[in-house]
Amino acid sequence: MGRELNDVLKAYLKERLSKKRFTHSMNVADMARELAPIYGADPERAYFAGMTHDIAKELPKDKQLALAKKCTLGVSRIELASPPLLHAPAGAQLLKESFGVEDEDILLAIRYHTVAAADMSPLAQAVYLADLTSADRDYKDVKKMRRYAHISAEKGMFEALRFSVEDLTEKGSTIPLCTIEAYNEYAEYFRDNKKN
Numbered sequence: 001m002g003r004e005l006n007d008v009l010k011a012y013l014k015e016r017l018s019k020k021r022f023t024h025s026m027n028v029a030d031m032a033r034e035l036a037p038i039y040g041a042d043p044e045r046a047y048f049a050g051m052t053h054d055i056a057k058e059l060p061k062d063k064q065l066a067l068a069k070k071c072t073l074g075v076s077r078i079e080l081a082s083p084p085l086l087h088a089p090a091g092a093q094l095l096k097e098s099f100g101v102e103d104e105d106i107l108l109a110i111r112y113h114t115v116a117a118a119d120m121s122p123l124a125q126a127v128y129l130a131d132l133t134s135a136d137r138d139y140k141d142v143k144k145m146r147r148y149a150h151i152s153a154e155k156g157m158f159e160a161l162r163f164s165v166e167d168l169t170e171k172g173s174t175i176p177l178c179t180i181e182a183y184n185e186y187a188e189y190f191r192d193n194k195k196n
């Protein structure tokens with residue numbers, strides 16, 4: 001990413017996001033840059049996508065919904081009906097229309113950072129896992145997740161999706177199809193490679 005666009009977005013985020021979310025965003029940027037070479041992604045583009053992944057999260061919900069509906073990368077009915085999921089497609093759309101970001105890999109990484117999908121690029125995997133393992137994250141198994149994320153994209157994604165699907169069914173929540181497709185991809189990968 002160009003230095004200039006990076007600086008413009010960093011200033012925008014610093015001004016618009018709460019202190020806590022700005023810190024989280026910068027931590028995700030750092031972790032995405034750290035994971036990128038392990039997965040075969042470009043570290044600087046991973047940094048940019050990590051930094052901007054929650055750009056739409058603090059917008060009013062109606063604005064998030066409007067942006068998500070316009071998202072040219074597609075958005076499912078299940079996502080549109082789940083307010084916490086809107087900021088991902090909304091963020092991709094905002095970066096495209098307000099900042100002229102055209103890099104499809106970056107836009108897809110942001111669009112799928114909450115729900116995941118089958119066939120994610122190394123960059124999208126780095127952002128997804130950086131969001132779960134950034135320095136500010138503090139949940140019971142975060143150290144374990146950090147270890148998995150540093151082994152390989154497949155190991156990190158599989159363990160993250162196992163946890164996510166289990167948590168969603170536990171709560172009786174809806175699950176976007178793309179999340180199930182992502183889970184199946186890694187479940188098959190480990191079944192066929194006879195390792196875990």
Ligand SMILES: [Fe+2]
Pocket residue numbers: 053054057087113114
């Ligand atoms: Fe997010």
Ligand SMILES: [Fe+2]
Pocket residue numbers: 024028053054131
């Ligand atoms: Fe996040």
